[in-house]
Amino acid sequence: MKIFVIGGGAAGFFAAISAAQHHPESRVTLLEKSTKLLAKVKVSGGGRCNVTHACFDRKALLKNYPRGQKVLRQVLAQWMPQNTVEWFENKGVPLKTETDGRMFPTSDDSQSIIDCLMLAAQKLKVEIHTQTEVTELKANNDGTFLLHIKNKAIEKADRVIVTTGGSPKLTGLNWLASLNLDLVPPVPSLFTFNLPKEDITQLPGIAVPKVQVKIPGTKLQEEGSLLVTHWGISAFAVLRLSAWGARVLHDLQYQCPVIVNWLPEINEEALRNQIVAYQQTYKARQVQNKNPFGLPHRLWEFLLNRWQVPAQKKWSELSKKERNRLVNGLSNDTYQTHGKTTFKEEFVTCGGVSLDEIEAKTMGCKKHPGLYFAGEVLDIDGLTGGFNFQAAWATGFVAGKLG
Template sequence: MRPKKVVVIGGGAAGFFGAISCARFNSEAEITLLEKSNKFLSKVKVSGGGRCNVTNGCFDINLLLKGYPRGGKALKYTFQQFSVKDTIGWFESRGAELKQEEDGRIFPQSDNSQTIIDCLIREARVMGVKLMEGFGTKSIRKNETGGFSIQLFGGELLYCDEILIATGGNPNQESYQWLKDLGHEIKEPVPSLFTFNVPDSPFRDLQGISVPLAKVRVRGSKLEETGPILITHWGLSGPAILRLSAWGARELAKEQYRFIAHVNWISGNEESLRSTLSEIKLLHPKKTVIGHPFFNLPRRLWERICELSDISTGLKWVDMSKKNMNKLLENLLRSEFGVKGKTTFKEEFVTCGGVSLDSIDIHTMESKSCPGLYFAGEVLDIDGITGGYNFQAAWSTGFVAGKSIAEK
């Protein structure tokens, strides 16, 4: 019997992991991995600011699933097959030592994404996977006699028994047409994990200032997130902003990324803040308001909030009028930002949407409409918040798809 021929389309995290998994469970299989660009694992390279956020240190699957705005329920079985613990063990057993930071994110000890890239490429070669850069797929045809024909843009024609699609996400609907033609439902793709552009922000000259625990919400919606917020020269960023953009990906796209965001810089409520401000006024009557920051806010941010509250430089707490106090309270709790657009986060992009999970068997990652065709990674309608969630989904879906192909 001739060996099984497998083609993996997409040289990213999910593609590599799927190819390696397939080779592990079927050492006789002939596996070819195609990457249309001239660089394997390019997204791994830039992720985490060039450090590669490999996964998240959440070992409880039910808690981990809460990090996925889309696809979380379907991923439960997948994570049972290949978990966060498995990911850590896999890389470390192959010489890529990892470390966990306080916020749960896991990176290579080297703080260099090249460590992860080298590990994956080395393992693929050891397992006999044929790696082909610069080979884009033009079309796929299901053969009447079984298997597939793959037409490449360079004119080459490949034949195989099974295919793993791991082409990643793309915000353009047209890029999924070839998969739609094969009978798959496509959920409209829109960007996720983006920062907010605020061209008229009164805080834009405070770029680089961050607040560790703030709350942001979108006016007129239920979208709200709490966590670190970073002021940038173009608007707002930081984990709270990115998480909100993920959960609100479709809603914000419908608004064409034009909406009002309110930031609560101290993550407190109005009643307690009003009481605290009154107490400060009693305890520190002779102190100038601007000159003595409270609530652990950065000095420059506190000064700007005071300026926006019409508090003059020499005004003391004892002289604070009710009007000044109300304005200060309002700006601490509900600083208003007119968002007009978005910006990709650190050259990374994540797509909400893609191949519907209704189109595949989540237990094997095989297509329901086109047997022998499998999917893994962000090409599916699966996406997570920032913090290693998207890579964990890539490793796990890649593992399950590769194993399923090998054992079919």
């Protein structure tokens, strides 16, 4: 049996390895259109590779996927993060868990993951071809497939696994046109917010451990860390919001207000009462010099100026209007977004091949038996933190079974 895997990323390698393990009598060939294999693995996590996440409960794990939960429920039943950990450790690449649950190779070097995958594929005699672009995939009436390869001969396949990754535009999936599949227009996920007209960008590097961010007029609201950058705001709260709101934000053309609640664990009434109490407790202290909320000092000074609360005033001298501005600012600090920026080297899309086309238990295509899909070419995406790679390993493993 001739099995072709199209795409040389994380899902592609795992699919090829799985196919070779489950079908040792078959010839498994992996095709990559570029010159580089596992390119995203190489750069992810700042070159360390965030392999998976230490979330070993399937129900909890699924909550980290804005799209694809229904399919992943059955896929993850077959390949969870503990399987990923065991697989790499059994091949001499132990993983470590960081405080936020992200898991990396103990080497802190993505090359150890690449080398491991390459060696595993080599041992299983997977044929690997780079600079080999499939320009069209056709299904034959006899259940086989034809792969039209750019500047090369047409290849005939008994089974095909498509793992070409996320495409920024729907046209990137035109090579699948003859299969008549339902495709979901891709839009970006996991991005940071650009605030080009906001002065807060003058405070790059300022970080707050926990804020709430929300988009007014929508249900989008997330909590987590926030980082001020040269171009806007980033970190976990923003990335979660961008992932869950990928389509809404796309429809808004990334032009919308974003509200930051700097103290999400205190409601406005309690905050107002706290400030009244602080006016007595710190009555002789200047507001700029006594920040009772634990915000970074430079940020506190910036916010006081932004909200027109006189920094040199003593706490006891704050007027009712100034107190109200302080309460409203801490709870509903509104900025205007104008665009987005890809988060570090991560490029994640929502969209791709519709999950309605897929049989979840096998990752097989309902319309074309013998055709399988895995990874981000599907309308599946996860939050930052190793969840996208976990989906790649899991869908790749299941697709490779050719069930």
